[in-house]
Amino acid sequence: MTLSPEAYLWFKTLHIVGVVVWFAGLFYLVRLFIYHVEAAELDPPIKEAFEEQYMLMERRLVNIITTPGMVLAVSMAVGLLITQPSWLYQSWMQAKLVFVAGLLVYHAFCYRLMGQLARGECRWSGRQLRALNELPTLILVIVVMLVVFKNQFPTGAATWLMVGLVLFMAASIQFYARWRRLQQQSPEKNSSSDE
Template identity: 35%
Template sequence: MTALYLKAVHIIFVVTWFAGMFYMPRLFVYIIEAHSKQEPEKTILIRQLNMMASRLWFAITWPSAIITLCMGASLLINTPSWLEYGFMHIKLTLVFLLYLYHLSLHRIFRQLQRGIVNYTSQQMRFWNEVSTLFLIAIVFIIVLKDALSMLWGLLGLFAIIILITLGIKIYKKNRK
């Protein structure tokens, strides 16, 4: 029964963590675009967006990432036999890469909070989709486990990347 409670809490905080990682790069897009506005709009927008980003990052995203990690580790401690399965090694590798992505968002967040803009809004729109790819890959691996062919999984991810890229390009074209 303990494992079920741990799993439930783990899933809840995975959802809130992803919510933060889905919205954070979107806020980065708005902050970057606000830097090209004229005063006083520029200052007002940047101040408001930075406050929104800070609250999201420190009140939701970081705590959710930490609780997700703790609950995931607790699940593995409670059921160490999961580590015998190949799909779990793939999932844990993807989760490790997801935490690196999270840290990259933290670095970008810190830069933007200091007024340093190193990326275009278009680059942030692409970076925004990385968490979507992680979510899709991790969910399919956990649900399908060993039934998932690596070839089909990779082909599916490439197809999704192409669709996302096309969607962003179409949006950019229609936005202008």
């Protein structure tokens, strides 16, 4: 059976939609894990209520957004490869598949973390989870560069600027979280809010 050239464009359209949904779900999921872990610092009755709520939000996010996004992105990618199998022999595609495999492992790892959080067995701190959340950003940038530049992957100043930007973003998130934590612990702030 030969597919029409339009089929390829449909696969690509839905592939990109799937990728956007998948990443939105992955980014928000780990953000919820951070709130979930930090809820442990609250006083007992509120703590339980928050943890219950985060658990529900995480489960719904994974089942309704993150995993369906992944299934759509991957199944449409299979459609693209069936329509044009020659991509598989190109080195940019082979490199892309290695990063996508990493992303699938990350997805499974998040699923595992969700189970640990639900059972109260998660050992990750909010700080570590914030750092973990930078991993899909890095994969996203590299994979998008691979599909755009293909075998002419750039290694010049612009690429290093991009890497620098991702690292700067990761560091800013850590510093901002630390600054907020210090603000909350500061005695002057607490006494002025009591006034």
